[in-house]
Amino acid sequence: MGLLNRYLSSPLRRGDSAADALAGFVGSRWKTAAARTDELGAVTAPEAIGGWVAYAASYSPSLLARPWYWQGVIAGLSAMFGHQAGLLISSTVGAIADKVGVQIKLKPGIRQGGKIAGGLILGATAIAIPLRSVRWHRRTAAYSHVNGPNAFWAVASTAAAAGIFVALLAQWRATLWAINYISGHLRNRFAWELLGRLVSTLVVTTTILVIFDQVIMRTVVGVATTASARVDLRTPNGVHQPLTPLHSGSPASRESWSSLGLQGKRFTCGGPSADRIAEVMGRPALQPIRAYASMDGRSIQQVVDAVMAELDRMNAWTRKAILVVTTTGRGNVNEWSTSSFEFLMHGDCATAAMQYSGLPSAVTMLSSKQVPVQASRMLYGAIEDRVATLPLEHRPQLYVAGESLGAFGSNGTFASPEDMLSRAAGGVWTGCPTFTDNQAEWTRRRDPDSTVVRPVVDRGRHIRFACSPAELLIDSRGRPLDAWIAPRFCYLQNDTDPVVWWNTDLLWKKPEWLDEMRGTKTPMAAMTWWPFITFWQIAADMPVCRSVGPGYGHKYHSAQCVPAWAGVLGLDPTADWSTLIAALNVDVPPVNP
Known part of the structure; x- marks a missing residue:
């Protein structure tokens, strides 16, 4: 309460001029709000309460x-944020x-007692x-x-949170002290009217945003590109050049290993062989074709042309x-x-x-969100045009797939849900973000008695959302869906996948799934929406979204695919x-991002 008392104890006098009033407000009050360096730990009651509420949330x-360390960062x-x-x-x-001339004063004893009680x-x-x-x-962990x-987690995360909060508070106080120091030395040279202060703040903020966008982000992207390029040059243990001519990167390929x-x-280098497919599926199979090209200093169009050349080479x-x-x-x-598709097609595919970017998915989303959409449209369009030149009875069916940012880009291939149904035979998308246009549109078109977590669209005639195999055939109430007719598409989305449920709308809007999942066993049922806090909590789940069991977080496994x-x-x-699932569990090695 100390700062608040000082803040409120000097009301404007009626005899002051307007200029004096403004100078008093932006001078005296600004200094009070900034606080002196010897009052670094002083906070007002609203600051303490705000920080406490946000910390608890x-x-x-x-x-x-x-x-514990990541929970500490978020806390x-x-x-x-609550303090601010x-x-x-x-x-x-x-x-x-100050404006209305109200003063709030507390006796020193009461003020000091309040500080002690509040601190305790x-x-x-x-x-x-x-x-x-x-x-x-623990319940959330058990579900995944x-x-x-345990108790150590609680103590350690508290210590980490305290360290981060103190560091940020010190940074904030130091910044305000520096502004106060400069303004005090320049007082006789410039008019410190409130309007001028607001305009200056606006100019500085705009300048910072421009620098951030044009300088800092470009530098970050440049550094990330360089680091990613170095990573791309690595060949981990167990990754070897394919020998089959039906894979890119083989000795017969136009794309060097x-x-x-x-x-x-x-x-x-992955994927099943014809013999392995025949062994697992119990009938003769073909060797699946895998065509791939990387950026390697080329434009997206050149990469598309390289993939097309590989498809031509392998017929x-x-x-x-x-x-x-x-x-x-x-x-x-x-x-x-991909391997599930190849096994089920008996290799006749x-x-x-x-590759369309040298950046990790998170950086790509920040710097060039439409690149995966553009790349997907170009590659799919080129293949679609080539297939259209073939005799109708010999045209292969076209399917689509993608995960996370790839699912976002793959959905972007199609201008609308109707366009999707008319141009592809089907597809499976895993962990598709909710801000994906077509996915969001299908969700909006869901049947009235279905949820955003498990939308049922037209009783499942073409589009199905699921987490488990059973959910592919029944709705959330256990009722059978209608016949699944071609073209067929499936969105696999785990209820604990933060990539799916994170959205900037969480900053100010309560998500529909929060109420829809009440009474279920999913962690969603135990969550409470807080402005800003929920947004950051789900964002903070992303770094650990693969450190869970199969079928949870952002882990889409053989039993689902x-x-x-x-x-x-x-x-x-x-x-x-x-038998097929067991074979995939043996054949597909764990891959670190």
């Missing part, structure tokens, strides 16, 4: 359990009180809140099949189906999904994919696919 349940940032919100309230109240309460609850939240986070937190990049090498146009995969970031392909592709290809999703 950050420990509320989220989609995934987080390690510290949240507390600082409280400061804004305190400053606003102080300005209004804050100190006690700082550790009590994390300890109380351990039970919630990972180890839950060294040019494919890390993710391209992983893709082209992919004679296969029954062609799968066009839109990759993520540097060119990663979900091997579970070709898969085409390409096989039934999904079976249904899309017109087979029974609930048939016994255990």
Whole structure:
């Protein structure tokens, strides 16, 4: 309360001129709000309450359990956000009180007692809140099949949060002190009217944004590109050049092994052989075709041309189906999904994919969000045009796939849901973000008695959303869906996948799924929406979204991909696919991003 009392104790005098009033407001009040360096730890009641509320909210349940150090980061940032919100309230109240001539004074004893009591309460609850939240986070961890937190987690995350909050508070105080120092030395040279201060702030803010966009972001992107390029030059253990001429990067390929990049090498050296497919599926099979090209200093159009040349070389146009995969970031392909497709097609297929960026997915989303859409449209369009030149009875069917940013780009191939249904035979998308236009439109068109987590569109005639195989055939109430007729598309989206449910709307808008999931066992049912806090909590789940069991977080595994592709290809999703799933679990090695 100390700062608030000082802030409110000097009301404007009626005899002051307008200029004196403005100077008093922006001079005296600005200095008071900034605080002197010897009052670094002083906070007003609104600041303390705001920080406490935000800190407590950050420990509320989220989609995934987080390690102590990451929870500490989120708690510290949240507390600082709450502190700043409280400061804004305190400053606003102080300005209004000054304007109307209201003074608030407390006796020194009461003020000092309030400080001590407030400090004790804050100190006690700082550790009590994390300890109380351990039970919630254990439930979340158990749901995703990972180890839950313990008492050490609570203590360590509290310490980390305190360190981050103190560091940010010190930075903020130092910045305001510097502004106050400069303004004090320039007082006799410039008029410090409120309007001038606001205009200056606007100019400075605009300048910072321009510098951030044109200088800092370009530098970050440049550094990320360089780092990614170095990563792409690596060839991990267990990744070897393919020998079959039906894979890019082989000795017969126009695309050299060294040019494919890390993710391209992983893709082209993987996949089942004809013998392996025959062994697992119990009937003769063909060797699947895999065509891939990386950036390697080329434009997107040149990369598309390179993929087309590979498809020509391997005569992919004679296969029954062609799968066009839109990759993520540097060119990663979900091997579970692609191999499932190849097994179920008995090898009579070709898969085409390409790298469209040298950046990780997160950086690509920030710097060039439309690049995956552009690349997907160009590659799919080129393949579609080539297929259209073939005799009708010999045209392969076109399927699409993608994960995360790749699912976003793959959906962007089609201008509308109707365009999707008219141009492709089907597809499987895993972990598709909710801000994807076509996915969002299908969700908006859902049947009235279905949810955004499990939308049912037209009783499942063409589009299905699922997490488990059973959900491919029934709705959330256990009622059978209508016949799944071609073209068939499937969105696999885990209820604990932060990539799916994160959206900037969470900053100010309560998501529909929060109320829809009440009463279920999913972590969504235990969550509470807070402006800003929920946005950052789900964003904070992303770094750990793969550190969970299969079928949770952002992990889409063979047990999900096989039934999904079976249904899309017109087979029974609930048939016994255990032999194929077991084979994939053996054949597909774990891959670190």
